[in-house]
Amino acid sequence: MDKTSRNDIKRLFEPESIAVIGASQDKSKIGYTVFNNIISGGYKGKVFPISPKGGDIDGHKVFKDIKDIKDSIDCASIVIPAKLVKEAVKSCAAKKVKFVQIITSGFSEIGNTREENEIAKIAKNAGTRIVGPNMFGLYSSAASLNSTFSASKINPGNVAILTQSGALGIAMIGKTAVANIGLSAIISIGNKCDVDEADLLEYLIDSENTKVILIYIEGVKNGERLVETLKTAAENKPVVVIKSGKSKRGAQAAASHTGSLAGSDAIFDAVMKQCGVLRAETLEEAFNWCKFLASSPAPKSYQSVIVTNGGGIGVLATDACEKYGIALYDDQASLKSAYEAVTPSFGSTKNPIDISGGANAEDYTRALSVSAESRDIGSAIGLYCETAVFNSENLSKMIIDTHAKHQEAGKPITYALVGGEQVEGAISLLRNGNIPVFNDVEQAVSCIGAYYKYYKYMEEISRKIDEYDIDLKAINKIIDGAIKDGRTFLLANEGAAVMKAADITIPSSRIAHNINEAVKFAEEIGYPVVMKVVSKDILHKSDVGGVLLDLDNRKEIVDAYEAIMHKCKSYKPNAVIEGIEVAEMVKKGVELIIGARRDPSFGPIVMCGLGGIYVEIMKDISFRALPINRGTALSMLEEIRSYPLLLGARGEEKKDIESVIDTIIKIGSIIKKCGRITDIEINPVVVYNIKSGLKAVDARILINKHKGEPQ
């Protein structure tokens, strides 16, 4: 993305002037709400209400037509009936308006795609960009601009929200106010006839006001660019996403064989992980994370400590720490010396630190000071079960104090308080004071979990991309041949040739045309070998005796050649037999599946998993969007449940993981560089002991008739 396009999108969020086409004096109309929100929100640029009725709105002169305005217009907001929108966009295009927000609905979302496409075309030709239609406007704290039709006041802050659902977006504005979350921006994406999430992210990446980005998403278009932009965004600030349509009922049945294994939500999930994007399960979780991440510094240590006055919630929090991947600080000697003074003999200085039911505010303050001051502990989780020992005022004061201590030390802390009305009251007050206090253990722990997950990603990413220099010319020649034949798939030998062109080891094989050749080839390949008739006229080769396995010596080769010829000819006397394939008998090893395909949302994707018949049954597969590097390929392997098979389970030797990584990179390079290949699946890839390589046994490749662009 060049810098120019970024500057462009800035005009949407920080326009110097805005026209409201359809501004109205009627307070019950959206045309009034939008205009009034702009004015009362304190927008400093020029505002031009436009309506054929003319007159004025609250003292602001109304223009009858946009062409009557002499100033240049950065942004126009359209709030007129759908049937008038096209004409309005034409006049905006003529006026060279930079961005048009079409709030009006009634386009592609109800099937009226033709009109929407026409509008998009008119704008595109004039260089005018469109947000929407069917969006609710936007709020941007940088310009003090609220051009939404929300009835709620929006508080400025540092969380930005992009939402695909307008209704949910308006509701979220209300929710952010209740949760005391300030916004740097909120915008609904609407039908995305032009501007999409990636465009808007470009602005938010550079926006200094924005510390965390929250995205609500239902479906992905143009996912390859989104992936790139999300990666860049997550490198700059935490990105939290909620995606609906996880369930089968919501999700589209994926088209290709490989996709049907796991459904597209698994791919979405994998790609988000790969981009460092935090995926929340619920709206509540997403809001909690955003609020917490916006005020959390980078970690000083990845180890946490739990301080509690009750063993029960201590154990619940420990469970939650495992669920959210939080390591508990575990140096028993240090824990003992640090917490001994504040822990009674029947408490525990093991993490969770149980300072017991008799602990008062002072005991808590002392115990929670340890993590703020410790060199090794990076965060803390404070738990409190209501007791009679201290009142809610002391409780609040203790939390404010210990929170401040951690803030000063640059370490995050969350609290979970369980109790009655007084405790709930304290929670409300503290939350309004932006202290991460919850009434449930899970939420307090999940915030710390999201925080560590993000920063671990930041540490782990390496932008290096690994690709392999495949023989593209050879592959294209194979595809040309298949397309000439009218096929959209490659034959087994063509698949094998593609593997060779990418330097992927396949079982040795030659086609013999007489007994002498068969013996010669078998000896070159090395015993045992397999022999198989080569004939387009014989389909089920095994059934008619056209395949013989495990042939061990010259005599068996001679017998086998004669037996196969005899059986095939007596099965089908006029069959054209091109020869007999003599192939290496593949030794046993760990069977994987490695594949790649073009995902409709995210473009080229690689996958790997447990192979053989288990791939369909166990669905033990992981995905990544390209490009990737060797580290990413390794993490794909580490993610599958059967990874221990590669490490050498049950006393077996470790397998050749480096060769598997090579093969994933090579397969990725094929699909990335060869635009006409849509689907590759090697199943099985038989992996041998360390340094002994692998064999790609059966490569199934689908191709596209149209000459695609290499990517």
Added chain:
Amino acid sequence: MDKTSRNDIKRLFEPESIAVIGASQDKSKIGYTVFNNIISGGYKGKVFPISPKGGDIDGHKVFKDIKDIKDSIDCASIVIPAKLVKEAVKSCAAKKVKFVQIITSGFSEIGNTREENEIAKIAKNAGTRIVGPNMFGLYSSAASLNSTFSASKINPGNVAILTQSGALGIAMIGKTAVANIGLSAIISIGNKCDVDEADLLEYLIDSENTKVILIYIEGVKNGERLVETLKTAAENKPVVVIKSGKSKRGAQAAASHTGSLAGSDAIFDAVMKQCGVLRAETLEEAFNWCKFLASSPAPKSYQSVIVTNGGGIGVLATDACEKYGIALYDDQASLKSAYEAVTPSFGSTKNPIDISGGANAEDYTRALSVSAESRDIGSAIGLYCETAVFNSENLSKMIIDTHAKHQEAGKPITYALVGGEQVEGAISLLRNGNIPVFNDVEQAVSCIGAYYKYYKYMEEISRKIDEYDIDLKAINKIIDGAIKDGRTFLLANEGAAVMKAADITIPSSRIAHNINEAVKFAEEIGYPVVMKVVSKDILHKSDVGGVLLDLDNRKEIVDAYEAIMHKCKSYKPNAVIEGIEVAEMVKKGVELIIGARRDPSFGPIVMCGLGGIYVEIMKDISFRALPINRGTALSMLEEIRSYPLLLGARGEEKKDIESVIDTIIKIGSIIKKCGRITDIEINPVVVYNIKSGLKAVDARILINKHKGEPQ
């Protein structure tokens, strides 16, 4: 459990008299709080404060010693220092007090197990039962008795809480007040030196005030009885459980090989499922479920409908329905005719019903009436994104009305409202009115999910138990022999004999003592066969050439016999060779693992899963506590991810599932009936096509030296 013991426990919850040993005039002491809670809670029975100081408390005469009281005492509450407790229990035992609640802590929870055991023994000898020590007292609405030291008032209602954690229990009392959940009883279990969860459940099963039971549990002792009691409880009313110690860090490393595969939390989870107990993830979820289930009638249909004014939250709710196993009503024609009138053209009459952002309170009321009146729809989920169309007063009224309509129709409905302060205010008010309204989609859906899960279980349970009439005498003889040898495991041939005694098919095998016998046995068994030397002196039989596979004819048998004898003798000239085993060569099939063991918490457990090397890697196993029936065995199979292999994946024939079920029942019968067997693991069990049976190839059996009781 006979009826007498149930009557007994009733005296704990509904005593006619209660003594408070350690009652105090000092308001800062627990001895005052407990006494005061009993008096001010309106307890109607007789109360006897006891303290050596004498005098009176708030006008009630204090007795210096329990023996000074002439009345009989049903219950005593002990709130004196730990070192004085033993003497107090002695005086209670002498007075024949029926139940003693020991609130005092400082016993086994801090390692002082000796004192606790002594106290338990004193009480047991006198027929006095003890709750605790280290418990917080109890509340029982049936007796208007609050003998806890909680500072919060407890509202009577129909949820009963048993908690293993005292601190969390006290905090939960506060939480129930905030959530407006009325209690029929709350009791903390403490150290369980005598009375345990199962005893307390006996009372709650019969308690008419109790509609739902909530249990917070950390660890299980005497799980077999708990399982039986939980089953009975769940047959009578919904039971919700929260268990902490799910994580590895919390959970104990399971002792036996099979247990270490999955960890004991997997077993706990499986057993809860089997008992029909609903396991909640968080406290919040548990409270939501309890409140909802306490007021929900039995389902009229298992299909639900979602009504929303925003597509986005509609999809989020659809995702959640799949997560919680809720079927959405899907008869498109009926949906269309029912909802057409209330849905604008750009909305949707497909479930979720999207009545769109323009919907007002009247539209909602009409749309939500459909499910109340429908014959086919059994429940509804109402979703609302804040809009300007109707204010919160109308919103609340609409929800009260439609909720009442569903109540009248005997159908549950939950609501999720997303929005700002007004919406949050409406939620608080409605929740106080006991209407299940949430600010998050997940929670609204999860309540309906728990509700259906419970009633589905109720429909599915069948109390019939399946057992198999194994030859116990034969098995005991085998075990006697092994114990005489000083072994705690059975040899392969002994394991095979146990299989035979339970009528489980194993590969045919005979031991030949000469070549003629070998040929004869091979021909009886049928080719191909395996031959293996039988000698205690040769350990690694394969390594020295003592095993030969795939022998196909008389000549190969003769050669093999001679080869094995030759090789073994040259390897170890003085080895005693008992003979050569001739065994059936097991054909390929689907490999399962089937096993059983005595779980330290739950007693005899059966397990099955994917066998071969995959059992350790994939952990694809399911468990059940015994007894089970054939239906339970089938559900075990259905639960494993690799179940499709048995159904005939990839065009293969269906496998002999009936034989697998037989084998699970038989293995269960062995471990249930033979108290000295601690562990059985058959791996692999090779399963063939339907009606073709299976072969139990390798049975590893561990035994206990001590003669256990059959169960």
